[in-house]
Amino acid sequence: MNAAAAKENRVINRPARSARWLRGLRRILSDWQLYVLIAPAVIYIFLFNYMPMYGVQIAFRNFKPSKGIWGSPWVGLKYFEKFVKNPLFGRLIWNTMRISLYSLATFPLPIILALMINELDNQKFKKTVQMITYAPHFLSTVVVCSMITLFCNKDSGLFNHIAEALGGQRTAFLEKAYLFTPIYVWSGVWQGIGWSSILYIAALAGVSPELVEAARIDGANRFQIILHVNVPSIMPTIVITLIMSCGGILSVGFEKVYLLQNKLNLDASNIIATYVYELGLLNAQFSASAAIGLFNTIVNITLLLIVNAIAKRVSDIGLF
Amino acid sequence: MQKIKKSKIRQSKVDVVFDVFNTIIMILLMFVILYPLYFTVIASFSDPYAVVNGKVVLWPVNPTLEPYQNVFKENRIWIGYRNNMINVPLGTLWNLILTLPTAYVLSKKKLHGRAFFATYFLIPMYFGGGLIPTYMQIKNMHLINTPYTLILLGGLSIYNMIVCRVYFQTSIPEDIYESATIDGASDFRQFFQMALPLAKPIIAVMALFYAVGRWNDYFTALIYISDNNLQPLQIILRGILLLNQTALANLNTQNLGQDDIEYMLTLARQVYMAEGMKYSLIFISSAPLLIAYPFVQKYFVKGIMIGSLKG
Numbered sequence: 001m002n003a004a005a006a007k008e009n010r011v012i013n014r015p016a017r018s019a020r021w022l023r024g025l026r027r028i029l030s031d032w033q034l035y036v037l038i039a040p041a042v043i044y045i046f047l048f049n050y051m052p053m054y055g056v057q058i059a060f061r062n063f064k065p066s067k068g069i070w071g072s073p074w075v076g077l078k079y080f081e082k083f084v085k086n087p088l089f090g091r092l093i094w095n096t097m098r099i100s101l102y103s104l105a106t107f108p109l110p111i112i113l114a115l116m117i118n119e120l121d122n123q124k125f126k127k128t129v130q131m132i133t134y135a136p137h138f139l140s141t142v143v144v145c146s147m148i149t150l151f152c153n154k155d156s157g158l159f160n161h162i163a164e165a166l167g168g169q170r171t172a173f174l175e176k177a178y179l180f181t182p183i184y185v186w187s188g189v190w191q192g193i194g195w196s197s198i199l200y201i202a203a204l205a206g207v208s209p210e211l212v213e214a215a216r217i218d219g220a221n222r223f224q225i226i227l228h229v230n231v232p233s234i235m236p237t238i239v240i241t242l243i244m245s246c247g248g249i250l251s252v253g254f255e256k257v258y259l260l261q262n263k264l265n266l267d268a269s270n271i272i273a274t275y276v277y278e279l280g281l282l283n284a285q286f287s288a289s290a291a292i293g294l295f296n297t298i299v300n301i302t303l304l305l306i307v308n309a310i311a312k313r314v315s316d317i318g319l320f
Numbered sequence: 321m322q323k324i325k326k327s328k329i330r331q332s333k334v335d336v337v338f339d340v341f342n343t344i345i346m347i348l349l350m351f352v353i354l355y356p357l358y359f360t361v362i363a364s365f366s367d368p369y370a371v372v373n374g375k376v377v378l379w380p381v382n383p384t385l386e387p388y389q390n391v392f393k394e395n396r397i398w399i400g401y402r403n404n405m406i407n408v409p410l411g412t413l414w415n416l417i418l419t420l421p422t423a424y425v426l427s428k429k430k431l432h433g434r435a436f437f438a439t440y441f442l443i444p445m446y447f448g449g450g451l452i453p454t455y456m457q458i459k460n461m462h463l464i465n466t467p468y469t470l471i472l473l474g475g476l477s478i479y480n481m482i483v484c485r486v487y488f489q490t491s492i493p494e495d496i497y498e499s500a501t502i503d504g505a506s507d508f509r510q511f512f513q514m515a516l517p518l519a520k521p522i523i524a525v526m527a528l529f530y531a532v533g534r535w536n537d538y539f540t541a542l543i544y545i546s547d548n549n550l551q552p553l554q555i556i557l558r559g560i561l562l563l564n565q566t567a568l569a570n571l572n573t574q575n576l577g578q579d580d581i582e583y584m585l586t587l588a589r590q591v592y593m594a595e596g597m598k599y600s601l602i603f604i605s606s607a608p609l610l611i612a613y614p615f616v617q618k619y620f621v622k623g624i625m626i627g628s629l630k631g
Contacts, residue, residue, distance in 0.1 A: 027432045033507035034431055037421035042437070044418055044475050045444060051457045052449025058456070113349075116342050125343075131617060132350045135357070138609045140536030142554045143602050146561035147356060150598060158359055161374030190353060202625040221334040247446075255539050259562060280452040281543065293450025301446055 059291035072287075079291035088275070093250075096271040099257070100249045102185045107245060110193050111238060114200030115226050130201075133194025145259035148187055149174060175264035184260060184269075199241065203234040239317040247304030250296050272296050364388070364603045368596025387600040390593055394560065397601070400553035403470070407552060408534045411471045415530040416523065418476040423484035424515050429494075445478050451543070458544060465547050473540050474533070480526055487522040487626050488515065525623035528616055532609060557605055561598050 028035070059079060061072040083089060113133065120126040136144070151158040152173040160170045173179050207230055215225050254273035261269040272292060280289025312318035363371045367382035375381050391397060426437060448454070463469050492515060500510050516523070538554035545551060 024432055027430075031430065031432065031507065034425045034428060037507070037511060038425040038437065041418045041422035041476055041481075042440070045441065045478075047461065048454075048457070048473070048475070049444035049448060052453040053447065054449075055453035055456055056449045058453060116346065119338070119342055120346065121339075125346075129346050129350060130621075131614065132354055134617060134620075135610070135613060136353060138532060138536075138613055139606055140538070140554055140557075142536075142538050142557045142561065143606055146557065146598065146602055147360060149562060150595075151356070156372035156374075156595060158356075158374075164374070190356070194353070198621055198624045221332050222338045223334060259558065276451050281455065286452050286456070290450060290452040293452060297447060297450060304446065 056290060056294055058287050059294045061287060063287040063290075065286070075287075079288045080295060082288060083292050083295060088270070091267070092270060092272050092275055095268060096250055096252050096273075098268075099181050099184060099252045099271065102181050103188060103252075104245055104249070106185060106189050107242065109189060110196035111200050111234075113193055114197040114204060114234075115230060117197065117201060118204045118230065119222060119226070130194065133197070135194070136191040137195035139191065141255045141259060144187060144191055145256060148183060148260065152183070172264075174260065174262065177265045177267040177269070180260070180265045180268040184256065188256075199237060200234055203237040204230060207233040235315070236317050239311050239315055243304070243307050243311050243318070246307040247300055249303055250299045360599050360602050363596070364600035366596070368592040371599065372592055372595055386593065387596040388604075390597045391600050391604060396548070396551075396556045396559070397553075397604075399549060400551060400556035403550060404535060404553045407470045408531055411474070411534045412527055412531045414471055414475055415477070415480075416526060419481050419484055419526055419530075420516065420519070420523065421511065422476070423481050424488050424511050426481075426485045427488035441478050441481065455543060464544050465550065467550060469544050470534075470537075470540060470550070470552060473544065474537070477530070477533075480529055483623060483626050484519075484522055484526060487519060491522075492518050521619075521622065522626065525619050525626070528619055529623055535609065553605060557601065560601060564594070 055069060058069060058072065060074060060076060061069070062075045062078075063069065063072045117126060117129055120129065139147075150156075152160070154160055154170050154172040157173075159173060164170055173183060211229050211233070212225055215229050220228065250272065252271050252273060254277060257269055257271055258274050258277070261274060273296075276289050276293050276296075279285050279292070308318045359376070362378075362380045363376050364387055365380040365383050365385070366376045367384055368387065370376050370381035422441070425431060426434065426441070428434070431437070449457070458464060458469075458473070463472060496514060497510055500514060505514075536554060538552070538558060541550075541552045541555045545555070
């Protein structure tokens with residue numbers, strides 16, 4: 001109920017409850033067309049998003065497809081305990097976290113790129129830089145992973161030709177577990193740095209020209225202007241994006257890891273998402289897999305709320 | 321956005337150094353980003369022997385179209401292309417049908433229960449059932465392995481919907497709806513005849529976002545499609561590029577017993593050709609996007625900018 005309607009209610013001063021209820025109903029009836037317009041999406045989201053949330057209870061049951069959700073017996077937290085005791089538990093969590101913490105460490109790069117692009121005076125050059133850095137974003141994950149695989153090939157790959165030309169050893173980069181995370185993250189930077197910078201470039205366009213001019217008259221050089229005018233101005237955007245990335249620490253995307261995974265780098269590339277897929281869809285252990293998925297979601301939401309609370313306290317900027 | 325004229329104020333030494341460094345770093349960055357793409361293109365037109373042995377550096381070596389001829393011989397690629405040509409436009413249309421009315425309705429302040437609907441759409445952004453419960457729900461709806469699966473799934477990106485809602489709220493003045501209401505236009509009419517025509521720019525942005533996402537998607541098909549005739553391009557690419565399922569790579573390997581040198585050479589050549597084919601396949605599958613990209617780039621950027629107004 002919005003403020004105007006509430007005020008109206010007070011003014012008319014009727015036996016409030018039934019009148020408000022009736023008014024609400026009348027408004028719904030008079031706006032029925034709006035509800036018709038929104039209905040398909042409401043139904044769609046219900047079927048494809050809320051129904052699975054309801055189905056998540058199989059994490060607490062011993063689900064057998066033949067018995068259905070209701071027919072399967074409750075087992076409480078059995079599958080969560082099983083996951084925590086699983087010898088792979090530590091490795092899965094650590095692999096997932098290492099990849100996302102490493103990615104998080106590259107978080108400033110698009111900001112730096114945006115600040116640098118913002119300083120380019122030649123418009124044509126600026127447009128070219130933007131055009132080229134945005135381009136890899138449009139390649140599909142399959143294509144990017146194929147390029148990585150081709151380039152990393154020990155005998156025929158571009159990276160190995162370069163390594164050899166520089167006097168290094170030929171290495172099967174993708175088959176070394178310790179190289180998996182850097183390859184994953186830096187190819188992500190290659191693909192995403194330009195695209196992620198758009199947000200900051202947009203924010204930089206809103207920096208007050210008066211502030212910049214005032215700083216310049218006070219004798220600040222370009223570097224000082226960036227540090228003391230531009231960066232503080234785009235701080236809200238930076239904080240919001242940072243909160244979002246922190247909330248996703250345990251949600252490394254399945255697609256790219258799965259495509260780059262092989263038997264030899266599994267020590268580093270076995271993450272929660274790929275394990276959930278393997279266990280649930282390839283081995284048909286539905287309940288166990290759903291429990292791990294739920295565990296993952298809960299950790300993510302908790303992290304998001306914590307980081308959001310900290311950010312709010314420190315900088316007054318938050319999502320909620 | 322207007323930049324201040326820098327010429328009025330004398331550039332300090334630091335500024336000049338800064339400019340030079342900035343330009344150099346940008347040029348290096350462009351090279352690093354562009355070279356892998358450029359290499360893929362020149363490799364696709366080169367003799368596979370030269371590519372594999374590292375002879376291709378700056379331009380194609382012994383230019384040939386053979387890799388492309390081999391790609392075109394792969395039947396599955398055509399199936400993938402055909403499926404994409406059907407699924408991507410229809411799916412994008414379905415996306416718009418779900419996204420636009422929802423965004424419009426949620427932008428209406430007069431909507432009774434607006435806060436409820438806003439929350440209803442916000443929750444799935446942060447919480448979901450996860451892979452298995454979703455899979456079971458899709459299975460219960462009999463949407464595994466059907467020709468509509470890849471069209472219906474991924475119907476609504478809530479993030480895109482919010483971007484759209486912000487556009488409706490900020491770019492179309494409330495007054496025109498008010499006067500239309502007074503003139504007796506229904507909500508349907510206001511949406512179809514006023515809001516939609518005024519929202520053309522954001523519709524273009526949304527269509528592009530959705531279409532690119534669909535063209536590049538392989539996850540949905542990996543989980544829900546196993547019928548070879550329904551596979552989208554990305555799954556087929558994965559098969560050929562990452563799992564090496566090419567007709568060329570395992571051609572005649574069962575007759576390897578022969579010790580005819582000529583024959584062995586042909587076999588070796590086929591292995592090389594299978595490698596060379598990969599580069600051309602990457603180029604062919606990305607070409608539609610990369611060719612369209614320079615023309616539509618500004619729309620994408622616009623979409624992000626609108627989204628950044630209210631994340």
